[in-house]
Amino acid sequence: MKKITIAGLLALFTLPAFAQQHFDTPDKAATALVDAISTHNETAMNDLLGDNWRQYLPPEGADPEAVARFLRDWKVGHKIEETGDVAHLNVGAGEWQLPIPMLKTAEGWHFDMASAEDEIQTREIGRNELSAIQAMHAYVDAQEDYYQRFQVYAAKLLSSEGKKDGLYWPTQPGDEPSPLGPAFSPTVPGMGYHGYRFRILPDAKKEGFALIAWPVKYGETGIMSFMIDQNDTVYQTDLGSESQQKAQALEAYRTDKAWQPVQ
Structure with missing residues (x-):
């Protein structure tokens, strides 16, 4: 399966960042991200990814085809790979992995943009x-x-x-x-x-x-x-x-x- 341009997928949203949101399970966090992407909910995206998340992404524009492909693959199938306090979202028949891991802390599960920087690049x-x-x-x-x-x-x-x-x-x-x-x-x-x-x-x-x-x-x-x-x-x-x-x-x-x- 062709890789999704994650920078294009996330660059749709350009409002200032807010306090980061936590979830009881990584599956709930992943579902919230997909809902935010599918509805173009800018506030929700910033809540999910936290402060200064844009600094970790390449300076390129949105790729609507990549967004659509990601959402189609999510509907085809998705699963969470969980190892200790770290989890990843895989989507589609080819199990493409979102490069942003989810991290478990005392407050719950959240997306860890800082850890995603090297993988995104x-x-x-x-x-x-x-x-x-x-x-x-x-x-x-x-x-x-x-x-x-x-x-x-x-x-x-x-x-x-x-x-x-x-x-x-x-x-x-x-x-x-x-x-x-x-x-x-x-x-x-x-x-x-x-x-x-x-x-x-x-x-x-x-x-x-x-x-x-x-x-x-x-x-x-x-x-x-x-x-x-x-x-x-x-x-x-x-x-x-x-x-x-x-x-x-x-x-x-x-x-x-x-x-x-x-x-």
């Missing part, structure tokens, strides 16, 4: 890295499409104004779409595509095309950097805190033992 990084890998494959398909049209490979992601010298160009209704969408190279400073930036690399053997991707913020939006060439094999490596500098310093596609194929 880990899942966000995982989603971004998978999206980057899929984007690399989409790039290969786009280059092949471009070659079929123009008998050369594109040297740019975005075309110059009024030209088709890149993989994306604006179209009018009825026009054949460009091989690639505009998201790979956003024009807003600091933005990326699912937490990653992309740059076309010259092929050292001059036989085809290549692409490199690196995280917008290392350790926050992603960890691994990726490369791909016309053979459609994605390679990955951890370039560390200097991922951007190292990725931009590469002059041509070239893999060494540090770059391993993505399984």
Whole structure:
């Protein structure tokens, strides 16, 4: 089952936080959360998640499809996994687990946002890295499409104004779409595509095309950097805190033992 974007699910609610609510059982806490989500009850959400819960979530907007999927999965089935004073909510046939644990104290069960921080970020990084890998494959398909049209490979992601010298160009209704969408190279400073930036690399053997991707913020939006060439094999490596500098310093596609194929 596809993972739900928990940040999008929770970011629907933006009112100031109130005192956190406790329950006799984790099942009652989980039911209250689902009721708050399904009714868009902002006050209830803040009561459930406590003060300053937004600081633990990535800065992204709501994902209505993720919310709907979560509620559908809840109806399909849900159960509580309880281990001592900690419990988790699993929903759906695939038993997707909500990354926010429920903690038992003297006052009862409550949602523990502080403990959820690492898990939420880990899942966000995982989603971004998978999206980057899929984007690399989409790039290969786009280059092949471009070659079929123009008998050369594109040297740019975005075309110059009024030209088709890149993989994306604006179209009018009825026009054949460009091989690639505009998201790979956003024009807003600091933005990326699912937490990653992309740059076309010259092929050292001059036989085809290549692409490199690196995280917008290392350790926050992603960890691994990726490369791909016309053979459609994605390679990955951890370039560390200097991922951007190292990725931009590469002059041509070239893999060494540090770059391993993505399984």
